Amino acid sequence: MPLKVIIVGAGIAGLCAAVSMRRAGWEVVIFEKSAFAAEIGAALALSPNGVRVLQRLGFSFERARACEVTTWDTIDGETFSTLASVDFTKSRQMFGAPGYTVHRVDLHNELLRLATGPSDGSVDGKPADLHLGSRVVSATPDGTVVLEDGSTHTADLVVAADGLRSVLRDPVLGAENEIKPxxxxxxxxxxxxxxxxxxxxxxxxxxxxxxxxxxxxxxxxxxxxxxxxxxxxxxxxxxxxxxxxxxxxxxxxxxxxxxxxxxxxxxxxxxxxxxxxxxxxxxxxxxxxxxQDPFPTWLRGRLVLIGDAAHPMLPFGGQGANMAIEDGGALGFLFADIVDAGQVEKRLPLYETVRKNRASRVQILSSVRIHQEQKVEAKVRQYADSPDILIPTSMRERTIHDYSYDLFSACEKALVLHTTAKK
Structure with a gap:
């Protein structure tokens, strides 16, 4: 019997987690409070770090009608004269992938296809079981969630991807760790x-x-x-x-x-x-x-926060959706070889090791505009994985820090260290 994961929320983070956990062989159940009755949201930018994760998940940028970004222009708002143009045509060589812009609904629909559609070569594993109009009101660290209708459901892992106003954040953080935006x-x-x-x-x-x-x-x-x-x-x-x-x-x-x-x-x-x-x-x-300042933890028992539930951030730098994509991709990679439910709680800290410092640095940087990176340098440095990691103090360094990150290499390295430590 495959292990079971309940994912609360079918936004970008939740669906990326559903796709990656499906590909990892888990039974995936998604509870989403809305009914998806109408298109919502605007567009967003997918930077190379997020694009590489989506590529690995089988995402079709053509199906999602994504537009590749080849140039970023900076224009004087009053005179409409061009101040600078940054060439991104070499993004594949520099960062391993191009950047795109995409409507949120088109991104969502393609992720939904990968999570719940039949196996067709671009996705494998059993389709996720999606429950719309199913509001989760609480959860406990043992892997139990309670719906608004009073029903309870259990799983080997519960992923809280219920967004900015997450109802599952409190069960993870506890009253003693409340940090208000x-x-x-x-x-x-x-x-x-x-x-x-x-x-x-x-x-x-x-x-x-x-x-x-x-x-x-x-x-x-x-x-x-x-x-x-x-x-x-x-x-x-x-x-x-x-x-x-x-x-x-x-x-x-x-x-x-x-x-x-x-x-x-x-x-x-x-x-x-x-x-x-x-x-x-x-x-x-x-x-x-x-x-929102970083939370002290994303984990409690078999309950884990991802996406905006874990690290709400401002739009400066355009990394909110990309961090959610990285979160979802990491879960499937790190839990692909788990077959014993008793190993779930032991593996979850590895997820936090890979994701928490990385996302916290980006979260803090998102609070300042480009060219203002030095204002938060000291705060960002608190979340350095090692003394020699790049702490951005300029737009160029922020771009390198954000875009060049290789999620799956980081996961592979963490797994090797974890395995070595157990011997």
Whole structure:
């Protein structure tokens, strides 16, 4: 009989864990509180460190309509003049994989196929058993979860992938380890525009002509980059995605016309091209950004936190989804040879060894904008795996630190050391 894992949450972290544990031969059960009734979310960037994990899981970037990023442009928001362009065409040689932009729903659907679909050459193992509309309200370290309907379910391992507002974080941390997030002083506007709508405006249509493969950051050079907007394509170029970061004292979500009006005010001094783009935004949401310091542990008994449940982070650096992907990929690799349920609790600390310091460094770096890495150098250094590890103090070093990480080499090394230590 294969060992059984219950995964709470079918977001990016949960589905990556489901795919990797399925491939490792485990029986996978997923409880997801939503019904997936409608598409939600915007787009995100997949950096080479996350792409390499997805490639190993059999992920199809073509099916997910991902757009490869060949250039990152930095543009002055007021003058719309190019300040810098970073060439990513050599990303495969430098980091082992390219970078992509992808709509969150397309990423999710492809992961869902790999987790729950039939074996078809790109995925093996028994399909995961997905239960929608099944809200988990509590769990215990012995591998038991309780659903809202009162039913209880047990497994050899419980993976808490239930996101930012995780209900399973407390059973892991306990009241003595509560660490509350604090408002960063910034917020993020998000909106999407169909590319066809762009093309109806002759000025914007001209901007799109040379946009293929280009991701853009529009910066306010007069406020030390405290205000900027990121723009890139997704869905094979069919959709344009925008994220606008700005100073804000508000700590609640705004949406609709109020959010759109506020966005126009915040970026009113930006170039006319930007205000034209704002005019096409039909639904704008504004999200407050909170900083969360690393938690002291992710484990208790047979219960483990992953993704945003383990390390909520800000969007600076674009690593939130990539850390979730790394988490999920690591679980399957580290638990592939476990056949005795008695070994689960002994193996879980190895997962934390591989993931916790790595994710904590990225989490702390995510609290500062590019070129501000030195502000958190001392905090990041607390999570160094060894004295000679690169502690980023610049954008270039942050990119190398984040992109060049090889998850599976780290897992292999940890397994070898673990095996040697037991002899």
């Amino acid at each position: 604090y408002h960063s002083g910034s917020a993020a506007f998000r909106f999407l525009v169909d590319t066809e709508e762009f093309k109806k405006d002759p000025v914007l249509a001209e901007l799109l002509e040379n946009k293929q493969g280009h991701a853009t950051i529009l910066v306010d050079t007069k406020d030390q980059l405290e205000r900027h907007m990121i723009w890139y394509s997704c869905r094979g170029g069919e959709v344009q995605n925008f994220v606008g970061i700005h100073p804000s004292k508000a700590d609640t979500i705004e949406e609709g016309e109020d959010a759109k009006s506020q966005m126009k005010k915040e970026f009113a001094h930006f170039h006319e091209h930007i205000t034209r783009m704002f005019g096409l935004a039909e639904h704008v949401r504004c999200w407050p950004l909170f900083i």
